[in-house]
């Protein structure tokens with residue numbers, strides 16, 4: 001295990017506060033507070049479906065969170081409580097609606113419970129009846145069998161009894177429904193006007209809060225569209241399935257983004273300098289002349305790509321297409337591609353779990369080397385041995401919550417959380 005290298009001076013590269021993510025109303029992250037400090041190697045472990053990938057994808061803004069805050073350095077790259085406020089408004093409105101219709105009365109609630117129980121009973125009786133009828137049908141087909149007649153009589157009796165029970169249950173349900181209707185009418189006639197107006201006031205106040213939050217959110221999202229690419233460039237992401245472009249050679253895969261952003265940057269600088277030069281800024285003119293040419297940008301990107309390829313031992317693969325590479329080689333290229341953007345942090349989502357066992361080592365070695373060189377990284381992994389050896393800190397995520405956060409020796413050696421103990425007993 002490495003020493004915990006976090007010093008007092010280290011700053012978080014990325015922080016999250018109260019990070020919530022929902023998919024179609026289902027909450028997947030339930031308020032994650034995390035700080036990833038400069039130089040840290042954070043392993044994220046946890047059961048399947050617990051939200052590990054979603055957490056990573058939110059850090060990279062590949063997923064837009066539902067609510068909460070994400071800070072990248074000192075900059076808030078996401079911060080909104082709009083959806084949470086909207087949910088609160090919805091709840092308040094629903095409560096008033098239920099009250100007005102008489103559904104939140106205790107007597108009504110207990111009658112409705114009774115109706116539900118009766119319906120469950122009716123359902124099981126119907127199922128029983130179906131089975132008896134099927135049995136009767138079967139008996140008809142085999143009527144010559146000894147004892148068949150007796151059995152048929154018995155079954156016919158059962159069918160009658162169960163049918164009667166169903167009829168009884170139906171009329172009970174009907175009676176309960178009438179009771180509910182009467183009670184709700186009574187409740188509606190006696191609604192507390194004070195309470196109703198208090199509920200309406202709360203709704204108006206919440207509506208105000210929600211609308212303000214909505215306008216902040218909209219502004220934020222439109223701002224974010226401008227900065228999202230820049231943010232993603234700063235957070236290199238490596239996926240389980242490499243996601244290389246099959247129609248591009250290795251070198252083109254690696255240089256595509258650096259060249260594109262390099263050209264964009266020069267274009268923007270050029271525009272600004274030209275505007276300044278038109279206003280007579282002499283300095284701008286000389287700066288303009290110093291801007292790199294397109295070919296120079298391409299050449300630099302290729303040079304850097306070759307250097308990085310050398311570091312992962314794949315310089316000879318520069319001109320081949322991804323289809324000709326092994327899984328381990330593809331993943332090493334994917335890592336190089338992320339590194340080519342000079343990210344401040346690398347995010348790995350199970351980088352070795354799609355690989356044949358004999359290729360896991362070569363990829364882990366590359367990641368370990370990066371870690372040793374001081375790269376800040378978050379790595380979702382099922383490789384507990386690797387997490388133990390390389391990570392400076394391990395987060396255990398379960399049901400969308402960080403349930404334990406500790407250095408590996410402590411987390412693996414002396415787990416506190418019950419769910420973590422159970423998880424480790426299965427994977428270690």
Ligand SMILES: Nc1ncnc2c1ncn2[C@@H]1O[C@H](COP(=O)(O)OP(=O)(O)OP(=O)(O)O)[C@@H](O)[C@H]1O
Nearest residue numbers: 023024028046047048049050051052053054055350
């Ligand atoms: N785009 C999506 N749309 C709908 N539901 C999603 C989406 N992405 C993830 N989910 C759901 O969110 C939950 C968390 O998924 P996530 O991929 O973050 O889990 P995980 O911890 O990475 O699991 P695994 O170890 O299997 O990779 C799962 O129930 C998943 O089905």
Ligand SMILES: [Mg+2]
Nearest residue numbers: 052053054349
């Ligand atoms: Mg995952």
